[in-house]
Structure formats: structure tokens, C-alpha cells
């Protein structure tokens with residue numbers, strides 16, 4: 001494989017249905033593993049369920065400098081309710097665009113760093129090296145990445161590049177996500193005798209009002225602004241003629257680096273009071289690297305001719321596996337940079353632009369060269 005084959009590899013990956021749920025990323029992970037192993041990478045597979053397999057491929061890693069890590073996920077979201085004009089699994093191209101579920105988010109990104117790493121492999125064996133972390137189960141809350149972290153499958157990395165779709169524009173971070181479930185309890189009774197019961201929906205409604213009034217007291221972040229809080233769902237009661245004994249509220253908090261998640265949970269619990277039980281459903285830290293970091297500056301330099309301008313510091317709107325991986329890696333400088341089109345992620349008739357995918361390979365090769373060979 002060489003840089004001419006990135007289109008071919010993206011097409012092969014798109015032809016494997018990895019819609020999550022259920023996932024079934026294994027054939028895709030093994031396909032990439034075989035290519036990487038043949039080029040001298042040490043490949044380890046990490047399964048966490050039926051057909052759910054992530055892949056860690058390493059080459060080099062000698063000397064005092066830590067390796068450079070690329071990461072991407074191989075699962076995709078479902079097709080959605082709207083009919084597709086293009087076959088989502090054929091890998092058809094039209095006018096320089098490759099169509100299919102997962103083209104932009106993010107099989108073209110995985111293909112691009114895989115091709116870049118394969119092309120550079122013969123020069124990397126005696127360098128500080130490169131790690132490719134190719135995950136399953138990202139779309140359902142970074143399951144695969146958390147599994148790798150909990151399994152102790154990851155050594156330290158010196159820098160992390162997340163190849164999520166950014167149209168090749170390097171981003172320096174993204175918000176965190178803290179998903180909470182608030183539960184209130186009551187005592188059921190016949191609807192004609194509410195005085196005999198305790199209404200959990202009334203308690204839940206009070207909790208929702210308090211959540212609506214909640215204001216963050218942390219200083220806003222320079223690039224990300226302030227954190228946000230949204231009540232996503234509110235369920236309570238079983239039927240019209242009973243006093244409900246349980247209500248559940250789901251809360252989606254998007255945090256910025258100035259929010260301490262633990263402290264925030266404590267603050268919310270205090271404001272909601274002892275009648276409300278709080279449970280954490282997902283806890284992903286915000287990811288942010290100061291743009292003046294030398295590696296970030298070097299990535300900006302590499303990408304400037306490719307995006308046609310000197311990049312200015314920006315952050316992505318979505319969260320990524322970096323939130324999970326950085327716990328294992330010891331929080332290295334992190335850039336989100338991939339050839340997919342961010343506005344195509346999760347869309348009907350998703351596509352990626354082939355020219356951008358080819359340019360990403362060139363950019364990634366230069367990023368590897370600068371990290372490993374200079």
C-alpha cells in the first residue's frame with residue numbers, strides 16, 4: 001500500500017458494515033491489523049463483546065522521546081430514517097466524492113493515518129515510534145477507548161492526533177460531557193386519593209426547575225466559552241389514575257476545562273437536595289491543549305499550505321475518544337485533525353472529498369517525519 005491507495009482503503013472500510021449498535025467492528029479491525037503487521041507493526045487486538053474489537057498497532061518506540069499516537073474509530077452511527085440516494089455500503093464515487101456511511105466519520109481518517117504510517121514504516125523501527133489506536137464503539141460513548149484504558153492496553157504517548165472529521169483544519173480541543181440521571185421517588189396511591197401517596201413527578205418537576213435556573217460559576221474558557229446544561233428527558237408515572245412513585249430526568253452537561261466534574265456533581269447534588277438521587281451515566285473530560293504548545297504549532301505549520309491559511313486556534317463541537325485515551329496517555333498535547341467533512345457526520349448520503357483524504361495522508365506523513373525523524 002502507498003499513498004495512492006488511501007481511496008482504495010477507505011472504500012474497503014466503508015464496504016464493511018460497522019453500524020453501532022450492534023458494532024461488529026472485528027472484520028474491519030482485523031483487515032487493518034493484517035496490513036499493519038505486514039509492514040512491521042506489532043498488532044494487538046482487544047475485544048470487549050461479540051464481534052467488538054479495537055486494535056493497537058505500534059512500531060518503533062526506542063529512546064527517551066515518547067511515541068506519537070494517531071487514533072480513530074471504525075464504528076459508525078445507524079443510517080437514520082430518511083432514504084439514501086446512494087448505497088451506504090457500496091463505496092461509490094461521484095465527482096471526487098466517496099459516498100457511504102462512515103466515509104467522513106471517520107473511516108477516511110483511519111485510512112489516511114494508516115496509509116501514512118504504512119508508507120513511513122520502514123523508517124520508523126529505530127525511532128521513538130508511532131502508535132495507532134483504532135477503536136470500536138466510539139459512537140455509543142467511547143466504549144472501546146474506555147475498555148483499552150481500563151485494560152491497561154495503552155502505554156504513554158507524547159502527543160495525540162485524533163483523525164475525526166475537521167476538513168483537515170487542526171482543532172486544539174473540545175468540550176467534555178457529563179451525562180447524569182436524576183431520580184426522584186414517591187409513594188404510589190390511587191389517583192382519586194392523592195393524599196395517600198407521595199408524588200415523585202412533583203419532586204421531579206421541582207428538580208427540573210432548579211436545573212433550568214442553574215448557572216455555572218466557573219470562569220468561561222477563552223476558546224470554548226461557558227459550559228452548558230440541558231435536561232434531555234423527563235419520565236415519570238405509569239398511568240393517569242395513580243400517584244407516580246418514580247420520576248427520571250436525564251441531564252446533558254457539556255463542560256469546559258475550567259469545570260471540575262467532581263465538584264460540579266457535588267454542587268448539583270447540593271442544589272437539588274436530598275430528595276434527588278444523582279447517578280453519573282458518562283463522564284468525559286474536556287480536551288484542550290494551549291495553542292502555543294510547540295507540537296501544536298508544528299502541526300499548524302504542516303497544515304497551513306494544505307488548508308490554504310495559517311490555522312488559528314479553534315475547538316471542535318463534538319467530543320472524541322481523546323477524553324478517554326488521554327487518561328491513559330498522561331494528558332499529552334492533543335490535536336483533532338481529519339480529512340472528513342464535519343457537516344457530513346451522521347448525515348444521510350454521507351460523503352468525504354477524495355482530494356482532502358489524499359492531502360491528509362501528506363500532512364500526516366510530515367507530522368510523523370517531524371516527530372520521529374528530526
Ligand SMILES: [Zn+2]
Nearest residue numbers: 073105106164
Ligand atoms: Zn466520529
